Amino acid sequence: VKQRFTHGAMKTGELALIERIRRRVKTSGVKEPELRLGIGDDCAILQPPAGHEVLVTTDFSLEARHFRRDRHPARSVGHRVLARGLSDLAAMGAEPLAAFLSLALPKDVAGDAVWVDGFLDGLLELAEACGVPLAGGDTSESPGDAVLADITLLGSAPIGTSLRRAGARAGDLLYCTGALGGAGAELESLMQKPAQFAEATVQEKHPHLFPQPRLGVGWLLRELGLASACIDMSDGLSTDLAHVCAASEVAAEVEWGKLPVSPLLRRSSPAARERAVLHGGEDYELLFTASADRRVPRRLAGVSLNCIGKIVVKKRGQPKVMLVDADGKRRPLEPAGWEHLR
Numbered sequence: 001v002k003q004r005f006t007h008g009a010m011k012t013g014e015l016a017l018i019e020r021i022r023r024r025v026k027t028s029g030v031k032e033p034e035l036r037l038g039i040g041d042d043c044a045i046l047q048p049p050a051g052h053e054v055l056v057t058t059d060f061s062l063e064a065r066h067f068r069r070d071r072h073p074a075r076s077v078g079h080r081v082l083a084r085g086l087s088d089l090a091a092m093g094a095e096p097l098a099a100f101l102s103l104a105l106p107k108d109v110a111g112d113a114v115w116v117d118g119f120l121d122g123l124l125e126l127a128e129a130c131g132v133p134l135a136g137g138d139t140s141e142s143p144g145d146a147v148l149a150d151i152t153l154l155g156s157a158p159i160g161t162s163l164r165r166a167g168a169r170a171g172d173l174l175y176c177t178g179a180l181g182g183a184g185a186e187l188e189s190l191m192q193k194p195a196q197f198a199e200a201t202v203q204e205k206h207p208h209l210f211p212q213p214r215l216g217v218g219w220l221l222r223e224l225g226l227a228s229a230c231i232d233m234s235d236g237l238s239t240d241l242a243h244v245c246a247a248s249e250v251a252a253e254v255e256w257g258k259l260p261v262s263p264l265l266r267r268s269s270p271a272a273r274e275r276a277v278l279h280g281g282e283d284y285e286l287l288f289t290a291s292a293d294r295r296v297p298r299r300l301a302g303v304s305l306n307c308i309g310k311i312v313v314k315k316r317g318q319p320k321v322m323l324v325d326a327d328g329k330r331r332p333l334e335p336a337g338w339e340h341l342r
């Protein structure tokens with residue numbers, strides 16, 4: 001991994017930004033024995049634990065597509081950039097090794113110390129909470145007026161043990177962590193009016209602004225050998241469950257009455273509630289399957305687990321996912337993860 005944040009032939013604004021990042025990382029205090037060399041050389045050096053393999057994921061966060069500067073506090077933008085990558089590691093049961101951030105800022109944003117510090121606060125607080133060091137990256141002036149952030153996450157897991165989308169079998173039960181639809185609900189109110197966001201608010205109450213990657217759950221599911229398949233719900237239940245079904249070559253039935261609906265949807269209309277729970281996305285909860293003869297606890301790593309349906313045999317010409325309503329009526333659940341900032 002090309003590792004920068006070092007002094008090349010750069011403009012003063014960029015230098016100041018890099019200095020700011022380096023200073024903040026130095027004091028953020030995440031020390032990983034696996035990270036032999038972090039920011040400061042041409043490359044970072046990582047030594048994964050013996051018997052482990054390395055997992056890699058990258059995620060773009062683009063202004064106007066994934067966030068809006070007039071709606072999302074800078075701290076939330078930084079948090080979400082890292083959370084998306086960590087959630088992918090959680091989905092496969094990996095332990096984070098290091099994060100690499102490539103950041104392009106428009107000139108006025110790079111010079112806005114309040115925004116930059118807020119962004120770094122959000123990113124580094126989550127990094128510290130999850131024990132992942134920011135080990136390098138790159139900065140550049142954005143050619144347009146949009147903030148562009150690309151995060152690369154490296155994680156590790158014992159060879160051959162990572163959770164996969166493939167592996168679900170007919171007869172397995174279907175589970176999800178936490179509650180669904182909260183991120184969609186919060187995004188909708190955010191679009192109506194910007195967040196009145198107090199710095200000290202409880203993050204669990206902000207599933208969109210501050211989603212919590214389920215690293216502990218993913219790690220335990222892998223350690224206990226509990227999950228036959230797993231994915232993180234970034235695009236919404238309907239879309240991500242379809243991914244599991246496709247990879248595992250099975251079909252699924254979801255029971256509406258069993259879905260853990262976020263308390264943030266209490267006052268929403270039934271249609272809005274259904275849309276957010278089934279298609280909302282960005283909740284970053286885990287969706288996993290487990291053999292019916294395995295006892296799955298109600299909570300894991302402090303997070304609630306709910307059985308929401310089952311895996312069935314895939315039949316030719318039949319929809320991959322069926323939704324069973326409270327009155328037993330069945331209808332196809334088509335993947336419909338929505339475009340978030342339309």
Ligand SMILES: [Mg+2]
Pocket residue numbers: 087088091231232234
């Ligand atoms: Mg994912």
